[in-house]
Amino acid sequence: MxxxxxxxxxxxxxxxxxxxxxxxxxxxxxxxxxxxxxxxxxxxxxxxxxxxxxxxxxxxxxxxxxxxxxxxxxxxxxxxxxxxxxxxxxxxxxxxGMPYAASFILKTLLDPGRIMPVALKFASRIQGLLLKDSTVEVGLLSRFSLPLVGGGRLVPPLARQFFLDMPDIKALFEGARSKPAVSSATKPVRVAFYAGCGVNYLMPEVGVKSIEILRRAGAEPVVPSSQICCGMPAFSMGDLPTAKSMAIKNLEAFEACECDYITTSCATCGHALKNLFGDLLGFDPELDARVKAMAAKVRDITELLVNVLGYEGKSPPAPPVHAPWRGYPERGESPPPLSKGEESGGVKKTVTYHDPCHLNRAQGIRREPRRLIESAPGVVFKEMKFPCGCCGLGGGLSTTNYDLSISITKRKVDSIKASGADIVATACPGCMVQLRDGLHKHGVDVKVAHVVDLL
Ligand code: SF4
Ligand code: SF4
The missing domain is CATH 1.10.1060.10 (Alpha-helical ferredoxin)
Incomplete structure (x- = not known):
């Protein structure tokens, strides 16, 4: 860079x-x-x-x-x-220099083995004092304005047990250290899972479901234990030395793992692994070659499931009467509406999809998450207006200027509401946090889910 x-x-x-x-x-x-x-x-x-x-x-x-x-x-x-x-x-x-609070958090994410257990145990103890239960299913409300949080905001609670601390996930560390089975025609595709901070600390259930779906799709999931934050928060805030250190640590973690693919359920992390590491480390020819070799293996989980593993879900794919990825609404025009779930057969839920900027623009992935939603059981997909409009979270804006960030979310909330959907699905834990906050703030009763939650 x-x-x-x-x-x-x-x-x-x-x-x-x-x-x-x-x-x-x-x-x-x-x-x-x-x-x-x-x-x-x-x-x-x-x-x-x-x-x-x-x-x-x-x-x-x-x-x-x-x-x-x-x-x-x-x-x-x-x-x-x-x-x-x-x-x-x-x-x-x-x-x-950086503001103290942001600098402390980034350093904690850079060295999670040393500082994180203490910092997060402390944070999980005091979150009840600073935050109160909200009336919505997922989230706590801040009682007053906090550094990097802001008052009245719907904050995702820290997980009781982090994804990388779960016994079932720790059992997959060994797989990442061991050699793959001798090659044979029936050898499963070996996939290293990158959790990222959103899945690890806030939504471990998304990671657990991702591992389950990978297995259901016939892959062998493994989890490198020394993975850390992808570095995107540090990069967005301008702390390039920290972002570079994070990129190198992750590069080493995934190089040590013999795998066919690397996948993640976070659009931002996928963008970092595919693109950001090259921007940060590409100045060094030796590092550049290593980063390129790693990036070539990276697939978003929706991309991996559809394009590599041929996952089609439990139910047959929807008939090709509606293909939202053809003539995709890049500039805001909507494709023809689908019928509501109720109209097409009883108990089906209507699901709309929010394109994370880091998946749609940064990785060019639009078709795959929609294909998975359409193949999910009990679901009817309905495109919203402006599906690729930014949710307002990125670039550190939700911490540096929360009012502006949540004002941007309003347009997305209006689109979700107008779609009549019961659920808005997306493929980024960060977008999920922002959408839950925005929907709660504007009194719109629509659930937020990750695409893998529907499968
Ligand atoms: S950055 Fe904006 S103003 Fe400048 S050339 Fe591009 S579109 Fe035009
Ligand atoms: S918020 Fe505006 S200036 Fe910033 S990247 Fe998006 S379009 Fe560009």
């Missing part, structure tokens, strides 16, 4: 056409030029030319971004807006 001072040519590619304004979730809410990619690039350009200082206002504007990637996808000149904005954040952190 290039430092900001080497991105002047990239900045000069911007012709100020403004296409990025119409697709930017932060601009849509704030309506101010500096909230759009074009405005941010103009500010960064002025900063590099010495026309403005690195003031609080400058920093506020470069943080007003979910790093959703819509501007980069939509830019007719192919400007790497995300590369420029993240480089500007990294330059600011290098000069000024």
């Amino acid at each position: 290039k430092p900001l001072t080497e991105l002047k040519d990239e900045l000069n590619k911007c012709v100020r056409c403004g296409t990025c304004r119409s697709i930017c979730p932060t601009f849509r809410v704030i309506g101010r030029e500096s909230a759009s990619a074009r405005g941010k690039l103009a500010l960064i350009d002025a900063y590099l030319k010495g026309e403005i200082a690195s003031s609080e206002t400058y920093l506020k504007h470069i943080k007003e971004c979910t790093l959703c990637g819509a501007c980069r996808d939509g830019c007719p000149n192919g400007v790497d807006t995300i590369g420029i904005i993240t480089a500007a954040r990294a330059e600011a952190v290098q000069r000024q």
Whole structure:
């Protein structure tokens, strides 16, 4: 990844056409030029030319971004807006350092074996004091404003037992250390599972279900024990040294495991394993080759199930009367609506799907999760309007500017409500947390599930 001072040519590619304004979730809410990619690039350009200082206002504007990637996808000149904005954040952190709370959390995630057990045991003890039970099924409400949390927010409770501490999961550590069975025609596909922080600390049930589905699909799941946070939170906040250290530790953990594929149930982690590690470590030819070899094995769990393992669920796939991935609504138009579950046979649940930015834009995966939902028993799939609109969580925005982050979620909540769905499924624990909070805040009674929960 290039430092900001080497991105002047990239900045000069911007012709100020403004296409990025119409697709930017932060601009849509704030309506101010500096909230759009074009405005941010103009500010960064002025900063590099010495026309403005690195003031609080400058920093506020470069943080007003979910790093959703819509501007980069939509830019007719192919400007790497995300590369420029993240480089500007990294330059600011290098000069000024990180806020203490964020720095402590990132260091804890970097060295989970040493600090994490104590920190999280303490956090799980005091969460009852700081947070109270909500009326909704999953989540606690913060009693008052907390650093990085904010008051009145629906917060996912820490799991009673973390995914990587579960005896059934620890039993899979050994598989990751051992050699695979001698090759034969019937040898199962060996899949190393990457949990990520969302699954490990907040939603271990998603990880357990993922392992179960991998087995049901005929694979042999293994779990490398020394995996840690993927580094995306550190990268988004501009702490590149921490993100690089995390990438190297994970690279070593998965290199030590002889597997055919690496999979994850988290869109953000999958994007990190496939793309971010290369951006962070690609400066070194030796590391670059190792990262590329690892990234070639990485598949999102929906991608692996559909494209590699041919998983079709218990029930036969839905007849091809509706194929939402054909003519996919990139710019917001909706495909023809499906009938509601009730109309198509009694007790079926209607499920809509939210595209995580890190799966849809960063990995190009849209068809596979929909295919799995359509093949799930007791389910009718219904596309929502703006399925690929950002949920508002990313880029660290939910911690640096919660009000803006949750305002972005409102549009998504309206789309989910208008779809008439009973359940909104997605493929990212982070999006699940944000959607639950947004639906709760706006009084919309729709359950949030991971795609694997439906299978
Ligand atoms: S769409 Fe691209 S070229 Fe146009 S203003 Fe935005 S970043 Fe610049
Ligand atoms: S990455 Fe998303 S939120 Fe950030 S400027 Fe681009 S479109 Fe806007």
